[in-house]
Amino acid sequence: MANPTIAEKFESYLDYPGMKKGLFGWIFSIDHKRIGLLYLVSMVLFFAVGVTLAFIMKLEMLSPGKDVVDPQTYNTLFTLHGVIMIFLFIIPGIPAVFGNFFLPIQLGAKDVAFPRLNLLSWWLYMIGGIFAIVSLFLQGGPIDTGWTFYVPYSIRTTTNVILPLLGAFILGFSSILTGLNFITTVHRLRAPGMTFFKMPLFVWALYSTAWIQVVSTPVVGITIVLVIIERIFQIGIFDPALGGDPILFQHLFWIYSHPAVYIMILPAMGVVSEILPTFAKRTIFGYKAIAYSSLAIAFIGYFVWAHHMFTSGMSDTSRMIFSLLTFVVAIPSGVKVFNWIATLYKGSIDLRPPLVYVMLFIFLFSIGGLTGLILGSLATDVHIHDTYFVVAHFHYVMFGGTIIILFGALHYWLPKMFGRMYNEKVANIAAGIIFVGFNILYFTMFILGYQGMPRRYWSYLPEYQTLHIISTVGSWILILGMIVMFWNLIYGVLKGKSAGDNPWGGTTLEWQIQSPPIMENFHEIPTITHEPYYHAAAINTEDNKHKKIDEGENE
């Protein structure tokens, strides 16, 4: 086995000679790193579409009555914004991009357990996305049911419902395949010495997420199929005119779609647990508590779905039980936040861009989480149900939580994925603009909602106008911040200076290999002897990191 010196560079996965040339070398590649990048590119494109739709919606909200679009178009805008952002962006999100890329590396493996299945997942993802987009241009017009597809409206409306539903079903299938791939990978492909409690916490989060994907997605799959069958054949299962019960649809829908919230947030929490020890230069506080709390969130997350239906018509007993369980799920989330804060305590904090994003996350996600408690308590929920308060809450959680961390993960791992560094100062400025724009945009929605502004309305009473204008201006600032951020990242990837193998002083396995990684990830599969965030070893051997891999890190 050749002992690579630092100067020696091996052919990276980006220009591996064994692959097909050009585009085909990417879209038919079964390498987990290339598939991760495929997801990244396609997801950023869908994200841009989703942002554009939201931008138009906010413009429409500048004044009561018509500004840019008519009411029916507005209905399709918020539906597609939801469908694209949820099914095509946030749910695959971090697991599909960073999970694919770093799960095998962090485990010390050469690839995921089923590489070909992995490629199939991406193809299914693209087909599902294309179905959703194509439905826009067909006769009947784009879907206008809201992303929840509630019956009976979704079986009565004349818009194109079947195609986007089919798209959602296929996307679910893709999600399931990724999930079972990751579970098997974690069980079967850990490097020698990598016990469950020596796995990085990002892997723990992906593992918990994968279980949710496998266990809950089929339920929404069958629900979607039944709506399609209902539209074509009138089987009556969800049609109240034929004796069906629409509330049952809502139950089945949320049995998936609430755990899906944790599919979105758990991987982000895993990324936070990676970034914090790297930049605090100390091991994570409460490793086992964080690992177990991921599993606890995944488990309890199944038993809270009906808190989306407090006003749908349920017995008081079940509403109270679901309200109580909703409060219980806040406990493991709290465990995580406290452990993160404790990790920073007495660390040598190095405030670089990824950590800045984590700071934003802890702040924004805490607001999102705490307002979730207001919604979870029965009495207040009845008052603010279906208002902008809910919209603000889930944007604080989904955008302020998951997407902010997705940005943070980009800043943390792009230097490893491409071997080049972006401009850190610009990255910090962009984060600042995003933070300001975000709060102007969404915090006003809390106030609007509290005052009674209903969600999904095309027009509103004049007294809400001032806040709506402030909110719209916030959306411009936010978009500006994101443009600066993406420009800085893309410029960094293409033209940035070399990042080196370990720009942050990270301790997990991906920082011990070459940037960008070679096709096989490791020259020799490492042997793991200590916990993932062991900084002493990294500091002692600052100048022979490569040697450490070969010696199995056991000095």
Next chain:
Amino acid sequence: MSKPNEGVEKVPLHLADPHHHKDAIGAKMGMWLFLFTELLLFGGLFLLYMAYRLQYTQDFVIAAKELNLMMGTINTIVLLTSSLTMALSIAAIQRNKKTLAIWMLVVTVAFALAFMVIKYFEWTAKIHHGIYPGSPDLLNMPNGEIIFYGMYYSMTGLHALHVIIGVVIILFMLVFLIRDKITQHDYIKLENAGLYWHLVDLIWIFLYPLFYLIH
């Protein structure tokens, strides 16, 4: 799970293809996870069946009497037997009896097709009587019976779709067997196909009493 990393050989990695390794335990684990999702897919339907049965007990009993118990029973026997031949095929290849394994798969496919033919006659008989989703006759019936037939057609239909997929999979396994891609030492593909086929069988074992037997 107890033996991590079994699939990764300790060879110089430049020489090994990073994306292909044999790991029978991993493959089977993936298959079980997939079967789990299939159970949950049907689980949603079973849940709906339970809810509507409680709501429309009387209508469900009346509608169930219209179903052809004889055909349902024959189909149950056919499908159960096909599960047996599937298992025998795996047992045969484990003992390196290739020809026997191939014949057992052929019989399995034959049983599966027989199941579909019987299903076809059963459905067409119903449709001739004007009982199919959206038909004028059905829409004149009480709501509970509409739902019963809605559940009947969607659940047995989804199951029939799984039978068809199963047949395709088994045909692939036949090709693999003939071309020696499945051997005495590497039969995980066949075993996974068998697992899938047993699941199809298992779901029918629940559908049969729910639609044909309980009155």
